[in-house]
Amino acid sequence: MPEVIFSGPAGRLEGRYHPAKKRRAPIALILHPHPQFGGTMNNQIVYNLYYAFLNRGFSVLRFNFRGVGRSQGSFDHGSGELSDAASALDWAQSLNPDARACWIAGVSFGAWIGMQLLMRRPEVEGFISVAPPANRFDFSFLAPCPSSGLFVNGDQDRVAPMRDVQTLIEKLKTQKGIVIDQSVIPGANHFFENRIDELLVEVNAYLDKRLGPIEEPEAAPALPAPKDEDAA
Template sequence: MPEVIFNGPAGRLEGRLHPSKNRKAPIALILHPHPRFGGTMNNEIIYHLYYMFARRGFTVLRFNFRGVGRSQGQFDHGVGELSDAAAALDWVQTFHSEAPGVWIAGFSFGAWIGMQLLMRRPEVEGFISIAPPANLYDFSFLAPCPSSGLITHGGMDKVVPHKDVQALVDKLKTQKGIVIDQEIIPGANHFFKEETDQLINVCANYLDQRIGFDSSQLLDVTDSDDKSEDAIQL
């Protein structure tokens, strides 16, 4: 998949782009975990989410937040990273202007950033939030949440306890006009180390249901370029 460099608020940002052949395909933006704890766009879950959307015909972008990899700038405790995500979405929309909508998928810190971004962008029609750190960050900005989506987390997550994610889900489910789906992966920790395949299957099934996609029609999207450069971070 093409490696891309584009301008962000604090300098150049490094990413990977899968452009759909369909000009009217939706866009998916994938947001990685916390930069201070090794999170990059090559995190295993981010990598698999990227291809999950690509095989369903989306134009997909994953990128490194400021200060990660070859992205310029310094970690900004979420404020600058939200600006990075907005700039990334702006950039992909400049050449994919006919996209009918946008999906945002984020893992941990990336889930927090993603849910902030969807509050600012009315074109976001769905989200996938994996292990949102509801005990570490304030999610009160979701008042109300403008889009339906999936929240999934591990049943054995000791970084973000179940009760905190459940409180977030329960709050969102009281809102009218949206539907929040929740999936708990039994036995999974915060990093889904032994349950990544199950996690991606849950996300794929949800996405297929939402967009009415027949999984027998998956596109043959090669990931040889990614793997040849050791892009996947296990």
């Protein structure tokens, strides 16, 4: 899992990038939770989403938003972070000019950023939004949502309550030409404490449906206990 540094709008950005083994493989960009609440690219959910796409032959990139880890700059309330994400996707595409498609996955705050990037990049053909904070951030820009994707949330999430996520999804489901799937994890809170395995089952089932099953999944190396205390 090579460490990478690439240029962003506010200076260098720190990431982890794994190239695909095959040419024309799609790209996946994974976005982490809120920087001001401990969110980093080493968040346990982000880490496992990274491997979920790696196992399907994607070129995968996760990175730290500005002001996190070794990434330069400072928190910019979403506007700068969206620019960071666009730069990250540009960088991954520069290494993979023949990539046939792109997916975006985001966790909490990262889901909000990811959905905004989705609206700006027509090459994105799928998304996964984990615990989207529909009560805390404005998702009205999804009019209409240009790609099909999956929302995953816990029924015990008090940070991003299920009723708000459900309201967002119902609005998106009325649009023609896209399919919005939803998975609700029983007993899961905003951090999916003790429920990450269940989360990954749902994510992988969705990717199987969209992309086909994987033949020989690669086990993710052990990750140190996460320090993220993301609240959005």
